[in-house]
Amino acid sequence: MSDGTDLSDKDVLGLAESWRAGGRGVAIATVVETWGSAPRPVGSHLAIDDTGHFEGSVSGGCVEGAVVSEAIDVIADGKPRLIEFGVADETAWRVGLSCGGRISVYVERLN
Amino acid sequence: MDLTLLRRLNQARRDRQAVIRVSDLATGADRLVFETDLSAEDPLAPELTAAFRSGKSGMIETADGSKHFLTVHVPPPRIIVIGAAHISQALAPMARIAGFDVTIIDPRTAFATEERFEGTPILPEWPEDVIPSKLTLDAYAALVAVTHDPKIDDWPIAAALNAGCFYVGALGSRKTHAKRVERLQANGISEARIGRIAAPIGLKIGAQSPAEIAVSILAQIIEALRLRPAYLAVSPETTGAAQ
Numbered sequence: 001m002s003d004g005t006d007l008s009d010k011d012v013l014g015l016a017e018s019w020r021a022g023g024r025g026v027a028i029a030t031v032v033e034t035w036g037s038a039p040r041p042v043g044s045h046l047a048i049d050d051t052g053h054f055e056g057s058v059s060g061g062c063v064e065g066a067v068v069s070e071a072i073d074v075i076a077d078g079k080p081r082l083i084e085f086g087v088a089d090e091t092a093w094r095v096g097l098s099c100g101g102r103i104s105v106y107v108e109r110l111n
Numbered sequence: 112m113d114l115t116l117l118r119r120l121n122q123a124r125r126d127r128q129a130v131i132r133v134s135d136l137a138t139g140a141d142r143l144v145f146e147t148d149l150s151a152e153d154p155l156a157p158e159l160t161a162a163f164r165s166g167k168s169g170m171i172e173t174a175d176g177s178k179h180f181l182t183v184h185v186p187p188p189r190i191i192v193i194g195a196a197h198i199s200q201a202l203a204p205m206a207r208i209a210g211f212d213v214t215i216i217d218p219r220t221a222f223a224t225e226e227r228f229e230g231t232p233i234l235p236e237w238p239e240d241v242i243p244s245k246l247t248l249d250a251y252a253a254l255v256a257v258t259h260d261p262k263i264d265d266w267p268i269a270a271a272l273n274a275g276c277f278y279v280g281a282l283g284s285r286k287t288h289a290k291r292v293e294r295l296q297a298n299g300i301s302e303a304r305i306g307r308i309a310a311p312i313g314l315k316i317g318a319q320s321p322a323e324i325a326v327s328i329l330a331q332i333i334e335a336l337r338l339r340p341a342y343l344a345v346s347p348e349t350t351g352a353a354q
Contacts, residue, residue, distance in 0.1 A: 013120065017118060017121050020114050020117070030180070030182065032136065042167070042169055042170075043169075080139045108134075111112070
């Protein structure tokens with residue numbers, strides 16, 4: 001069912017909690033808006049720690065690298081950021097994603 | 112987000128509670144709203160109600176122009192079927208296709224065999240022996256009782272009504288149901304709760320075969336899930352009022 005809890009999502013938030021409880025710096029990225037054929041639905045999460053480890057998915061691989069580097073800045077300064085990505089057609093084609101989607105990702109620090 | 116809020120959120124999800132995290136993306140301020148605590152006074156009450164029903168996360172814009180993001184967490188809906196009958200054999204695969212978790216309970220071990228229900232978990236036990244130890248009844252569970260046997264059906268029907276299951280349906284003619292109502296009343300179940308039982312079970316589509324009856328039951332379950340009140344009260348005297 002479309003509203004069913006995404007199991008990977010559950011794991012991501014659980015993992016973020018345990019990472020933070022274990023003393024790591026943690027950021028959570030969330031897909032907040034999509035346009036066109038975006039690969040991951042609104043509400044999808046990516047958890048990132050201060051060494052660049054991440055779990056989850058906001059795009060199915062297309063923009064995770066960029067989100068992780070933003071997240072490391074967010075962990076450092078604590079300021080949330082809203083980042084917009086256009087999934088370039090060529091890139092999307094290469095990694096096997098649907099073309100032409102755009103996503104907006106909110107990255108915040110877990111305090 | 113702070114760790115305390117995330118802990119509460121994760122706990123709620125483990126407890127199968129519906130909860131929304133409301134975030135103001137401009138300020139980073141956030142709060143959790145539990146479906147059971149949603150008040151009509153909440154400035155976002157209509158949006159939150161709609162979000163609990165649809166289960167979909169999304170951006171909303173308030174009258175003052177500020178943007179809020181709703182991260183919606185609702186537990187996966189489940190259907191607990193009492194009775195490993197022909198109807199259940201048709202209902203289980205259809206319900207799974209529609210995205211429900213389905214479990215069958217029937218103490219009659221001749222019926223409750225894995226061959227008859229490929230791919231659906233079966234508990235060949237009395238309902239009162241597996242609820243709640245193995246399965247929890249809650250606002251995101253539907254109970255379908257189809258054994259025709261009061262010894263098997265009555266207890267889980269009462270338990271489902273008391274737990275605020277979003278749907279409680281019981282197979283049987285009007286006459287059978289009238290007797291069931293008398294027994295439930297004798298067991299102290301309130302009129303309001305008894306009134307929530309879908310009986311005769313299923314939408315009126317003239318269903319005849321077990322498979323057609325299963326379609327009518329599944330449609331009725333979906334109707335109950337998608338059109339339910341935002342807060343289906345579980346407390347004793349408010350259940351009826353919430354309908």
